[in-house]
Amino acid sequence: MFVVLDGAVDMHYRVEGTEQVERLTPGRVCCVEPGDEHVARPVPEARILVIEKRDSD
Structure with missing residues (x-):
C-alpha cells in the first residue's frame, strides 16, 4: 500500500499487459x-x- 503524504507520484502498473499511469x-492511497508489476515515480519529489x-x- 502506498500513501502519498506530500508531493505527487505517478504510479505505473500493468492491466492485462497494457501500461497504465x-x-x-x-491523501491518495494505492493498493x-x-x-503485480508496478513502479512509483515521484513528480519531481514526494514523501x-x-x-x-x-x-x-
Missing part, C-alpha cells in the same frame, strides 16, 4: 497486490508511506 496526490505485509517481495 495514475497520478497520486496527498498493489503481491506480484510516501509504504506499508507492506511481512515477507512480501
Whole structure:
C-alpha cells in the first residue's frame, strides 16, 4: 500500500499487459497486490508511506 503524504507520484502498473499511469496526490492511497508489476515515480519529489505485509517481495 502506498500513501502519498506530500508531493505527487505517478504510479505505473500493468492491466492485462497494457501500461497504465495514475497520478497520486496527498491523501491518495494505492493498493498493489503481491506480484503485480508496478513502479512509483515521484513528480519531481514526494514523501510516501509504504506499508507492506511481512515477507512480501
